[in-house]
Amino acid sequence: KEHNRSIEKYFSSIGENASEIGRSKADIKKDFLHKLFYHLGRVPALTTDNDLYTALALTVRDRALRQFVRSTEQFAEKDARGVAYFSAEFLPGPHLGNNLLNLEIMEETRQALAELDLDLDHILEQEVEPGLGNGGLGRLASCYMNSMATLGIPAIGYGIRYEFGIFKQEIREGWQSEATDKWLHYGNPWEVMRPEISYEVKFGGRTEAGTSKEGKYFVEWHPESVIKGTAYDTPILGYQSNGIIMRLWKAEAVESFDFSIYNMGDYYRAVEKKLRSENITKVLYPNDENLSGKELRLKQQYFFVSCSLQDMIHLHLLQGRRLNEFHEKFSVQLNDTHPSIAVAELMRLLLDEHDMEWDDAWHITSHTFAYTNHTLLPEALEKWSISLLGRILPRHLELIYEINSRFLEELREKGLNGEQIARMSLIDDHGEQAVRMAHLATVGSYKVNGVSALHSRLLKTQVLNDFAKLWPEKFTNVTNGVAHRRFLALSNPRLASLITEKIGDQWLTDLTSFRELEKYAGDPAFQQQWRKVKLENKKELCKLLAERAGVEVDPAMLFDVQVKRIHEYKRQHLKVLHIIDLYLRIKDGKGEDIAASAFIFAGKAAPGYFMAKLIIRLITAVADLINNDEEVNRKLKVVFLPNFNVKQAQRVYPAADLSEQISMAGKEASGTGNMKFALNGALTIGTLDGANVEIMEEVGEENFFLFGQTTEEVQETKRKGYRPYEFYEENSNIRRVLDFLVSGALGEGDPELFRPLFNNLVQQDQYQLLKDFRSYCEKKEEVFKLWANESEWDRRSILNVARMGKFSSDRSIRDYCENIWNVEPVRLRD
Numbered sequence: 001k002e003h004n005r006s007i008e009k010y011f012s013s014i015g016e017n018a019s020e021i022g023r024s025k026a027d028i029k030k031d032f033l034h035k036l037f038y039h040l041g042r043v044p045a046l047t048t049d050n051d052l053y054t055a056l057a058l059t060v061r062d063r064a065l066r067q068f069v070r071s072t073e074q075f076a077e078k079d080a081r082g083v084a085y086f087s088a089e090f091l092p093g094p095h096l097g098n099n100l101l102n103l104e105i106m107e108e109t110r111q112a113l114a115e116l117d118l119d120l121d122h123i124l125e126q127e128v129e130p131g132l133g134n135g136g137l138g139r140l141a142s143c144y145m146n147s148m149a150t151l152g153i154p155a156i157g158y159g160i161r162y163e164f165g166i167f168k169q170e171i172r173e174g175w176q177s178e179a180t181d182k183w184l185h186y187g188n189p190w191e192v193m194r195p196e197i198s199y200e201v202k203f204g205g206r207t208e209a210g211t212s213k214e215g216k217y218f219v220e221w222h223p224e225s226v227i228k229g230t231a232y233d234t235p236i237l238g239y240q241s242n243g244i245i246m247r248l249w250k251a252e253a254v255e256s257f258d259f260s261i262y263n264m265g266d267y268y269r270a271v272e273k274k275l276r277s278e279n280i281t282k283v284l285y286p287n288d289e290n291l292s293g294k295e296l297r298l299k300q301q302y303f304f305v306s307c308s309l310q311d312m313i314h315l316h317l318l319q320g321r322r323l324n325e326f327h328e329k330f331s332v333q334l335n336d337t338h339p340s341i342a343v344a345e346l347m348r349l350l351l352d353e354h355d356m357e358w359d360d361a362w363h364i365t366s367h368t369f370a371y372t373n374h375t376l377l378p379e380a381l382e383k384w385s386i387s388l389l390g391r392i393l394p395r396h397l398e399l400i401y402e403i404n405s406r407f408l409e410e411l412r413e414k415g416l417n418g419e420q421i422a423r424m425s426l427i428d429d430h431g432e433q434a435v436r437m438a439h440l441a442t443v444g445s446y447k448v449n450g451v452s453a454l455h456s457r458l459l460k461t462q463v464l465n466d467f468a469k470l471w472p473e474k475f476t477n478v479t480n481g482v483a484h485r486r487f488l489a490l491s492n493p494r495l496a497s498l499i500t501e502k503i504g505d506q507w508l509t510d511l512t513s514f515r516e517l518e519k520y521a522g523d524p525a526f527q528q529q530w531r532k533v534k535l536e537n538k539k540e541l542c543k544l545l546a547e548r549a550g551v552e553v554d555p556a557m558l559f560d561v562q563v564k565r566i567h568e569y570k571r572q573h574l575k576v577l578h579i580i581d582l583y584l585r586i587k588d589g590k591g592e593d594i595a596a597s598a599f600i601f602a603g604k605a606a607p608g609y610f611m612a613k614l615i616i617r618l619i620t621a622v623a624d625l626i627n628n629d630e631e632v633n634r635k636l637k638v639v640f641l642p643n644f645n646v647k648q649a650q651r652v653y654p655a656a657d658l659s660e661q662i663s664m665a666g667k668e669a670s671g672t673g674n675m676k677f678a679l680n681g682a683l684t685i686g687t688l689d690g691a692n693v694e695i696m697e698e699v700g701e702e703n704f705f706l707f708g709q710t711t712e713e714v715q716e717t718k719r720k721g722y723r724p725y726e727f728y729e730e731n732s733n734i735r736r737v738l739d740f741l742v743s744g745a746l747g748e749g750d751p752e753l754f755r756p757l758f759n760n761l762v763q764q765d766q767y768q769l770l771k772d773f774r775s776y777c778e779k780k781e782e783v784f785k786l787w788a789n790e791s792e793w794d795r796r797s798i799l800n801v802a803r804m805g806k807f808s809s810d811r812s813i814r815d816y817c818e819n820i821w822n823v824e825p826v827r828l829r830d
């Protein structure tokens, strides 16, 4: 402690003496130049755009780290209970703009740069975002990081530092092609490498049981290999004060990597094997709700979970606490089952490495974890085969068997029958034996939640029904939310200032204050300002569409937008079928009632998901046909915007008039894009699925374009034996559109190109597009009619925004704190 005195003195001066790291224009300018010359070593003539970006990022990172250091000190002082958010995915989006917003130095920075003849917007454009997630699940984790920081929750996010994130999507001859995402190519100014924070993670080998001299049973794991995980910390800011970190682990070889290579003379073979071990954190699996069951994926999951738990135990003991109170000091939130091997890993650490007895270890473990389920899709429910688990994690397989046998015994004592017990077992005995990770997570957690009211209800009544009956109090709901500071204040500055002019800026920390906008919804002058903002945003998006997709769009058109991962259940092709229907009507000379519309799509398809890729091909084929047809293209445009990511998303939501949320009811767990659109003033056309239900409840049925079957109706249709072919035969509209798919009019004249889609819709139509088609088309007629009534459209748009208060991730995090974490926000001193 003694030798730290002067450092401590300096630390507290950082807090007291604001000029140490100033927020004024002059301070920012001075620090920026300092970074440019002394950190990057650049002479002015050779300075690149990336240098300017990096220098500014480093300037801002200093300020972000200051917030983090101060928050951490205060959390420690209070000895507060904290949260560890375990997630295999994070999608933070560009950091720079968001950090400037949260530090409230956007304008000072803009001016400081202007004095140097530099343009902040141009510098912001340079940032390559970390694409360390697939879609909604990863983005949710990042929204939650911002809200936890804002609310003063002692929290840390743990994940994987993938060297290559989600692939870069390019469109070649109408098809998706994938390029590697080299996001680290120019370096990453936001992270701090922590070489001293590293842990060893074991893989493979065998276990050996024994009894100690004192007569204690123990198990030793003799692994085949060991890998080192090193921490990389990125500060994540909350609004106005607090900072927390996202700690991502990178895999590195250790010297004694492979115990089977005894012959140290075989240097090259040893090095080669070592290098292979670094593959663990090379690349993000791009599958999204479509599992691959790959060995490397299991290793990734275990790797980051083991590093994170070891780190937590280390911190806990460092603070002089006893391991028995681990669960009193931490709550660990499992973001889906991807980190659920943590249940077995914490047991292993407590039993094998810290000599605890089973009952104590189980008490701690089952009071530490809470599990969020994000999907009911059967193909996305993780299972790991016993043979793979036994080979990679032999000790964990033993522990899972032991957890299971104790659990099943409990069920027997409760009088459950054999069928029920088999259904609930952690081991699936159908076909190749496998561990059901959702069951492991449920048994090992003290709370389980879904991500919208509907989804949580379906989770309890269907997928985890047996568990919900056994432990009703374990199950709860936390409806998702979005970081409204990023997705409104930062990305839609025009709307943000218009709103602030009217109602003040308290909405930045309390989105429910948007209610005050309701009284202006019918005000013609306000409506006009509202409309003007939207138009300006649309003009900007038009530039992007021209640049990235080569399509010229008239900003006066109705911007009808569907952006999300491409998935059959999300039904992008339902929208396409409707576009074809409109096209054919116009060709027939019957298009008077159709509003001039730009149909905008964006989203990635999993590289191995044939149908999803074919849907992209269909969109680009329809776009080619329509955009090049002089008879139609003043009325309709179709655009596929390539490589949808957070950066693009921030330009799309502010410009949308209509938000498409058209999944088959019961399939979309929540959706979060639906919230971002409505927050930016788009009206929604949607089914009663996921959080759409709650959005409609909030904004009012009369301000929402509802169509399609309910979840119950969908299930009833299926139960009665759905025959899509009957719709094809009986509905001439549907027949005309489907026949068009295989007529040779699309995609270079090959009538077979879209045959698989045609066949699928006519024969199975798992997601009941044909059943919902008529209802969707009818709702679109209503949309067109309303679009003609500008002032009524604007009124509803304003009401939508005014009633979005519930969907801030600040509210979600408060729900987690109250219902799950039992964590109190710490009010921070500045």
Ligand code: B1H
Binding pocket: 134, 136, 137, 140, 285, 286, 287, 288, 289, 290, 291, 336, 374, 375, 380, 451, 480, 668, 669, 670, 671, 672, 690
């Ligand atoms: C969601 C996933 C997901 N649910 C597996 N499940 C993955 C599953 O790489 N994998 O293996 C990746 C992602 N993602 C989404 O979560 C839901 O579909 C959305 O409805 C929801 O809004 C989002 C956040 O809760």
